[in-house]
Amino acid sequence: MDTVLTKELSRIYQNGAAEVKAVDSVDLTIESGEFAVLAGPSGSGKSTLLNLIGGLDRPTAGTVHLSGELLNEKTDDELTRARLFKIGFIFQAYNLIPVLTAYENVQFILQIQGIPDSQHADRIMPLLQELGLDGLEHRRPSELSGGQQQRVAVARAIVGRPSIILADEPTANLDSESAVNLLNMMHRLNLEQKVTFLFSSHDQRVIDIAQRIISLRDGKICDDIRKN
Amino acid sequence: MPKYAVLIMLLMSSVLWAEELATASVSIARPDAIALVRAVETQYQGDCSHGKMRMLIKTRSWTRTLEIEMWSEGRDKLLTRILAPVKERGTCTLKVDNDIWNYIARIDRMIKIPSSLMGDSWMGSHLTNDDLVKENKIDQLYQLSIAEQNGDIATIVGIPFPDAAVVWGKIVYQIDTARLVPILIEYFDEEGEKVRSMVFSEVKQVGERLLPMLARIVPADKPEEYTEMLYQEIDFSVELPRDLFSIKSLRNR
Amino acid sequence: MVIWRIAWRNLWRNRRRTQLTMGAMIFACAMLVFSLGYYDGFLWSLINNATEKENGHIFLARPGYYANPVLEDTVSENISAQLPTAVKEQVKGVCPRLQAYALLSCGTGQENRTQPSQIVGVDFQAELANSKLAGDIVAGSFLSGQQREILLGQGLARKIKAELGSEIIFFSNAADGSIASEILLVKGIFSSGDNLRDSALAFMNIVDAQQLLALEGRVHSHRLFLHNPMQAREVAEQINDHQKAIEATPWQTMFPQIADILQIWFAIQLFTVAIYYAAMALITFNTMYMAFLERMQEFAVMQAIGLTRRRLARLILLESLILATVSGLIGMMLGASLNIVLFYYPIDLSRWLESISWGGSSIQPVLFCVPSLLSNLLPLLAMILLGFAVAALPIWRLYRLKPVEALREV
Numbered sequence: 001m002d003t004v005l006t007k008e009l010s011r012i013y014q015n016g017a018a019e020v021k022a023v024d025s026v027d028l029t030i031e032s033g034e035f036a037v038l039a040g041p042s043g044s045g046k047s048t049l050l051n052l053i054g055g056l057d058r059p060t061a062g063t064v065h066l067s068g069e070l071l072n073e074k075t076d077d078e079l080t081r082a083r084l085f086k087i088g089f090i091f092q093a094y095n096l097i098p099v100l101t102a103y104e105n106v107q108f109i110l111q112i113q114g115i116p117d118s119q120h121a122d123r124i125m126p127l128l129q130e131l132g133l134d135g136l137e138h139r140r141p142s143e144l145s146g147g148q149q150q151r152v153a154v155a156r157a158i159v160g161r162p163s164i165i166l167a168d169e170p171t172a173n174l175d176s177e178s179a180v181n182l183l184n185m186m187h188r189l190n191l192e193q194k195v196t197f198l199f200s201s202h203d204q205r206v207i208d209i210a211q212r213i214i215s216l217r218d219g220k221i222c223d224d225i226r227k228n
Numbered sequence: 229m230p231k232y233a234v235l236i237m238l239l240m241s242s243v244l245w246a247e248e249l250a251t252a253s254v255s256i257a258r259p260d261a262i263a264l265v266r267a268v269e270t271q272y273q274g275d276c277s278h279g280k281m282r283m284l285i286k287t288r289s290w291t292r293t294l295e296i297e298m299w300s301e302g303r304d305k306l307l308t309r310i311l312a313p314v315k316e317r318g319t320c321t322l323k324v325d326n327d328i329w330n331y332i333a334r335i336d337r338m339i340k341i342p343s344s345l346m347g348d349s350w351m352g353s354h355l356t357n358d359d360l361v362k363e364n365k366i367d368q369l370y371q372l373s374i375a376e377q378n379g380d381i382a383t384i385v386g387i388p389f390p391d392a393a394v395v396w397g398k399i400v401y402q403i404d405t406a407r408l409v410p411i412l413i414e415y416f417d418e419e420g421e422k423v424r425s426m427v428f429s430e431v432k433q434v435g436e437r438l439l440p441m442l443a444r445i446v447p448a449d450k451p452e453e454y455t456e457m458l459y460q461e462i463d464f465s466v467e468l469p470r471d472l473f474s475i476k477s478l479r480n481r
Numbered sequence: 482m483v484i485w486r487i488a489w490r491n492l493w494r495n496r497r498r499t500q501l502t503m504g505a506m507i508f509a510c511a512m513l514v515f516s517l518g519y520y521d522g523f524l525w526s527l528i529n530n531a532t533e534k535e536n537g538h539i540f541l542a543r544p545g546y547y548a549n550p551v552l553e554d555t556v557s558e559n560i561s562a563q564l565p566t567a568v569k570e571q572v573k574g575v576c577p578r579l580q581a582y583a584l585l586s587c588g589t590g591q592e593n594r595t596q597p598s599q600i601v602g603v604d605f606q607a608e609l610a611n612s613k614l615a616g617d618i619v620a621g622s623f624l625s626g627q628q629r630e631i632l633l634g635q636g637l638a639r640k641i642k643a644e645l646g647s648e649i650i651f652f653s654n655a656a657d658g659s660i661a662s663e664i665l666l667v668k669g670i671f672s673s674g675d676n677l678r679d680s681a682l683a684f685m686n687i688v689d690a691q692q693l694l695a696l697e698g699r700v701h702s703h704r705l706f707l708h709n710p711m712q713a714r715e716v717a718e719q720i721n722d723h724q725k726a727i728e729a730t731p732w733q734t735m736f737p738q739i740a741d742i743l744q745i746w747f748a749i750q751l752f753t754v755a756i757y758y759a760a761m762a763l764i765t766f767n768t769m770y771m772a773f774l775e776r777m778q779e780f781a782v783m784q785a786i787g788l789t790r791r792r793l794a795r796l797i798l799l800e801s802l803i804l805a806t807v808s809g810l811i812g813m814m815l816g817a818s819l820n821i822v823l824f825y826y827p828i829d830l831s832r833w834l835e836s837i838s839w840g841g842s843s844i845q846p847v848l849f850c851v852p853s854l855l856s857n858l859l860p861l862l863a864m865i866l867l868g869f870a871v872a873a874l875p876i877w878r879l880y881r882l883k884p885v886e887a888l889r890e891v
Contacts, residue, residue, distance in 0.1 A: 081789070097487065097779065099494060
């Protein structure tokens, strides 16, 4: 089944008197297990498209289906719920909750999902190990490097077992080594655990590692390449 | 008519009154009020009396009887002494001019009643200290007029002069002009409310005079209460010791 | 719950700001508790000054005696049997009194001076235990229960030229109409500050007075002192419902001016609370609101990863309430402690300030507080309300927040 399906998806901003078509009639399908990147220069509409898919923004026209559910009709709270259960977010600025430790940041998702406490450690600890974070679980974000924080963010995105991870420029704030390291880990998760990833990035390293490259320009898909 | 002298010297009131009237009527056939008073004023001085009376005091909560011996000289001097009950025997009141002294036998002490206490009860009765003191100036303090003459009964009204310092707002007398004895005196306050009344009865011949032997004072606001004064003896032909009306004599009696 | 954890830890993120905010809130709360305690203390003093020397908190006598005292209208000196049990528990002490009009006289011959006076027979032990009467003695000493003692008001003593040890002649009519007379000795001279009262008032032992006035075993009134004077009206009603042969008059009836004040007292307190908190709100609101605004992006992230607005609102409210409640509790404890100290150890300011007579009582220059449940809880409650108020605006902002916009502000 398609994880993401958009039809004629448009998002128009009103910038003074001028209309800006950030996303313009995009038809896009992402299937389960894909490791795809939305590529394109700044202002090409990657982030807006990602936000529309993630239910953080509402389209001006067209539809978004996520795991078969139409997001357009959902209320704000239903969208929040959909994000909680179906989507994992990774942000450029990591955006961990500063007052919680690494472990608690990950646990946060399980807690608000209502998963019983007894299951938390079993789900979180292997994930942190997998991401090379063992021994750091009691540190607060301010005590972690950028790469470590972003790996915690990855763990937080994955722990709730979403249908898709949306990662908006995840490597933009990282040094090269950390970025490669992070990408490798995400790729491994994709291969081993069949986690679906959709990036937005203009980072060549991301583009190199991606299986599918969807190029955007002026809000439209101008190219869609699958590597084999 | 005016017996206020009498009224005023309460204890002796009926006695003196009758005397005044008797003498006044001699010189004035159809007395007008003021002339009658004046006549009394001028001829009254110098008379002495000695008597005994029984005073019955009834109030809401108690009733008691005092036996009192008394002496008077003119209108300015008065001495009373309690004979009974025994507990109070020897207790005296001396009035000389405007001063009142009480001698309390039980503790052998004397106190002077200040002018501010003239409205107070005398020995628990319905008489006031003022009744003992305010005496000889009625015609100067009150405007007197005969309001009504009904057969032998004359009604005389006394209204205080505007600047007179008096206790009452109005005094009304009823006098039997034939026998020259008082019948009734009523006292009113400044609002015209009746405060108390004094009723005279049991008129008896004493020497040359006719005297009511019984006087009863009833406060208007407590009609169940009264003080009755009944003369048992009264004698106008007495010689009194010269120093009788003095502080020294109080203790010795 | 994780919301609690986040809220609690958030408070300590900017330690200094939180401390300053809390400090201000604690101070305001403590000051308010103290002010209300002081108001109550002021009121208590007013009531006590009015009641302790004269009529007590409740005046018990024959029906009608309070309005129109008559010598013969007496009640039994044994009052305890006539009070309902529930009332007895509220009564701290009872002072029986016998009251009569008499002439008091001093000196002999032409030097004799006589004054009409109010004579009050008192049980000196009961007065020492309950009333402040003994505190008014300016010369000599208070009654000691010996025979023929009398205390004179300063003005009265001056009028009749009496001194300590002087012989005073008591002259009056007893209840049976007989003449009541006695020689008394001046044991002490008192000054209550009310010159009119002192110029015509004397106290003597109630036993002497009963004998003199032929009222053995009888008294005119019992003055009840209560543990809580504010209960006087209710207690008086209980007595009146229970016992028709006596009439209980609470101080509220005797001193209507003070009772009137009491009626608006609660409003005054609320008003004070409102003023304090308006000022407090301005101070704390600003800091707390800034703290929330700084974290709008954080809230947006939480919303993005699945926290509903309702839960976010709860988080904000929780933070605000924790701050307010903790501050309120600490402030309350500080203020209440101050009140308790000043309750047991009032500070006398009479060296700098004079007392004022008012409404049948007097206002003494004393820093005195009465701790009460209301004066403690009202500020805490107001503080908690402030917590809600401060959280309201960020929450309102939150509901209008579009996560995508807040996120873009990174």
